[in-house]
Amino acid sequence: MDNKPKIGDAEKLAKQVGITVRKMRQERGMNLQELADLIGVSKLTLGNIERGEANPSLTVIWKIANGLSIPISLLLKEDQGVIISRKNNGNRVLSTNEACILEPMFDVSTYGSSEIHRAYLQPNSEYCPGAHQSGVIEYVTVMMGEVKIKVQDDYYHLFEYDSIKFNGDKEHAYINPTDSTTVLHFVMTYTNT
Template identity: 75%
Template structure:
């Protein structure tokens, strides 16, 4: 029996993330150890990712993007123009705990200043990405269901079509308090680091 579409997609995503990561690391003339130091991801794991031998979780992808100060969509970008982005087509990245599935929409082809995602948060679950790199602003709209957003020590309860904007460079978490999937629309903007 052949491989399922899901496992083929996971292999393709792993290859793509690996190739992109190696290209960025080489462009910046960094060793794997230097990359490990700034991302807090082990050298072994980074090596496996670059070779396409590991399917990194959303948490690891965030750590890499934060360390390199790039949008996560840059790591997921296939480099082809996309005119229509349909649900469940393209790349899916799942959080370590399996609670959140993120789908980048219209991947930015280079070091973009914003990115758009769909996200699906499982019933009665929580996704905690932690703090992102400095200058990230998140705009989140609930497309279906309910969402509780914890930003540092403050909670915000959102319902269908409610939106929230906040600085993503602080500790934050998303909680689905219902028995149904919550569907979210994310827009994330990035301020380019000054060097």
């Protein structure tokens, strides 16, 4: 199963993310260098993202969202009235190491308090998003396969339809120990937005 985003979808996503980043940055009265310094991404890279000339990895999108204290779905949001979320159809973001593909499913229309994602963790891979902004709570359900989730120094092994809740502002990682893709369902709440 080829879960990677299509070229046209990636270009559309890059433009959408860029427009939103610029808008959010300007709303906060920040210049490009201030945001770049805050999130640890070069000014050149951030400028390319804002112009839609770079397709940011999931890691960079998390850095931007954390730096702006917004849900990542706000950066990936398509402006529509009615939304149907079908698997493999919509915005998709790859982690830097291509271990995880994230599909935002639904979000709130403002700086809301929750977002929902579908994620595909590649066989025998590990995805380490690091700690998110303060107040993030993650609820994860295994829809297919199995996953080991590391939260700080503790490991939790989940199987199909098992769920876990933890503070996403702690260092954490997702590990797929199998030879098959693991499908995860995320609900993330933001208590400090």
